[in-house]
Amino acid sequence: MENLSAKTDDLILEMPEAGEGETGLIETGGLLLVAWVIGLISVWVGVGTSPLVALPGMIVFFLCSVAGLLLARFVPVSIPAVGWVSLIAILITVPGVPGADWVVEVCKKVDFLSLATPALAYGGLALTGTEFAIARRSGWKIVVVAICVMLGTYVGSVIIANLTIGLG
Amino acid sequence: MQQPSAAGGRAWGLHLAVLAIVVIAQAIGIIILPIGAAKVILLPMLYAFALAIVVNPNILRGTARIFTPRVQKLSGAMITIAITPFVAKFGTTVGPEIKEILAVGPALVLQELGHLGSILLAFPIAVYLLGMGRESIGAVYSIDREPNLALIAEKFGLNSPEGAGVMGVYATGTLIGTFIFAIVPPLINAMGIFDPRALAMACGVGSGSMLAACTGGLISAMPGHKDDIMALAGASNILTYATGLYFSLFVALPFTQWLYRRARPDDIQTAG
Numbered sequence: 001m002e003n004l005s006a007k008t009d010d011l012i013l014e015m016p017e018a019g020e021g022e023t024g025l026i027e028t029g030g031l032l033l034v035a036w037v038i039g040l041i042s043v044w045v046g047v048g049t050s051p052l053v054a055l056p057g058m059i060v061f062f063l064c065s066v067a068g069l070l071l072a073r074f075v076p077v078s079i080p081a082v083g084w085v086s087l088i089a090i091l092i093t094v095p096g097v098p099g100a101d102w103v104v105e106v107c108k109k110v111d112f113l114s115l116a117t118p119a120l121a122y123g124g125l126a127l128t129g130t131e132f133a134i135a136r137r138s139g140w141k142i143v144v145v146a147i148c149v150m151l152g153t154y155v156g157s158v159i160i161a162n163l164t165i166g167l168g
Numbered sequence: 169m170q171q172p173s174a175a176g177g178r179a180w181g182l183h184l185a186v187l188a189i190v191v192i193a194q195a196i197g198i199i200i201l202p203i204g205a206a207k208v209i210l211l212p213m214l215y216a217f218a219l220a221i222v223v224n225p226n227i228l229r230g231t232a233r234i235f236t237p238r239v240q241k242l243s244g245a246m247i248t249i250a251i252t253p254f255v256a257k258f259g260t261t262v263g264p265e266i267k268e269i270l271a272v273g274p275a276l277v278l279q280e281l282g283h284l285g286s287i288l289l290a291f292p293i294a295v296y297l298l299g300m301g302r303e304s305i306g307a308v309y310s311i312d313r314e315p316n317l318a319l320i321a322e323k324f325g326l327n328s329p330e331g332a333g334v335m336g337v338y339a340t341g342t343l344i345g346t347f348i349f350a351i352v353p354p355l356i357n358a359m360g361i362f363d364p365r366a367l368a369m370a371c372g373v374g375s376g377s378m379l380a381a382c383t384g385g386l387i388s389a390m391p392g393h394k395d396d397i398m399a400l401a402g403a404s405n406i407l408t409y410a411t412g413l414y415f416s417l418f419v420a421l422p423f424t425q426w427l428y429r430r431a432r433p434d435d436i437q438t439a440g
Contacts, residue, residue: 028249034183035250038190046194046212057257064259065252081248082255082376083409086402089259094266107260112398113211113387114194115254116380119247120213120346121189123377124220125182125235126243131339132226138336141298145307145333146340148290150348150374153311154382155356156285157370157404162362164275 028069036062038118046114056106061115064089181234182243189219198388206358209385211350213377221343251376258379258402265399272365276404279369280411286311287424295431302428302435306333309424312341313375315413319421345374350381354389364390368397372404379405 040058043049068085075084091097093104135143193216201208225232225240235243262269269276287308294304306324310316317326317338324330349371357367364386371382383401387394428435 031246031249032252035246036253038183038187038250039253041187042190042194045191046197058253060260061253061256064256068252068256069249080409082252083406085252085255086259086262086406089256090263090266093260093263095264100263104260104264107257110257112254112257112261113198113213113380113384115257116251116377116384117190117193117213117216118186119251119254120217120377121186121193121220122243122246122250123342124217125185125224126240126247127221127224127226127342128240129226131342134335134339135343138332138339141294141300142307142333142336143340144298145290145294145300145304146312146337146344147348148293149286149308149311149337150341150345151352152286152289153283153373154285154349154352154370155282156288157279157282157373158356158362158366159285160282161275161279161366161369164278165272165363165366167274
């Protein structure tokens, strides 16, 4: 164990993806609004839902996002913003919660895949030279291993879920 | 800390570029290629990612004037912000199905053990077939997303062999994970031996973009199961957020290290 803890001295933890918490609150709100507008357009172009039809659901998502980003910033528990956002979105749509039926109704009108597209575009533009360099330097072996890691994790979960789905 | 808005007009260049990429990707739409009984499903998010990589300043040098390092950093921060409306949408599909989710609760919790599937498949290939050293520990012990990367960084340092392994799989997963998770699940579904709910739950094992790609692929293949696919995948992903790090720390990493000591007893460095 000694040689392991000694190794933490040369710890260089610069996460390749920058998280929230780096920008000011107002700035984060502004950036969310930009992403939200791009999302609205994405839904419109992708599945032809007019922004007017999508608007009520999109406003619900916007409010969930704002609440989640605020909670992540101010509640001293290490839950990431996305964790808070899903928690809030789940709570307001559980049957029996006041207004849940209306919320579910308006949110159903917004296509979910279209909302993922902007994040992937930002993701592709955010990739740094370091990430390309690591992928290149690691060579073909790590690519083979990475594919096995992803396949193994997915198929492993499928098999266990399939075996245990009848329980409970 | 410098004001990111000091990047001024260039920040708008980023958002306009993203808007253009999104419009192109969304206009192309979902493409389904039938291959025998199976279907290969191509999603707009894949084109968006691919297009963005093509204009990434590290690939297309000419764009370095717009996408400066500072703008790229902003783009990284935008990922977490831009994904929140998608996450909210996902949450609103989980709430209404809460009863159905609780009904398969045991399966949902137990399938988290599926993360060991990575070790079972990838460890023998890395160690015995490819002859890799200690980097295989970092590479195969988990799906190597951000929390797992942080764990290896803390225990071994990222410039250790274990760190090189985790970074390699992390970078590869970032580059091709979305494609794998969009294309593979519908193919497995075509085998016809697994419950759609099991295929959906397993969508939650990785990052947000893997989740999006996986559910997108499955729903395109089985439109009739849309509601339960989304709800179960969403619930599983939240569970992975909650338990993933502990599972990695207390089960997966010690197990991988134990396997490695068995496989390479002479490599004493792994005594941890």
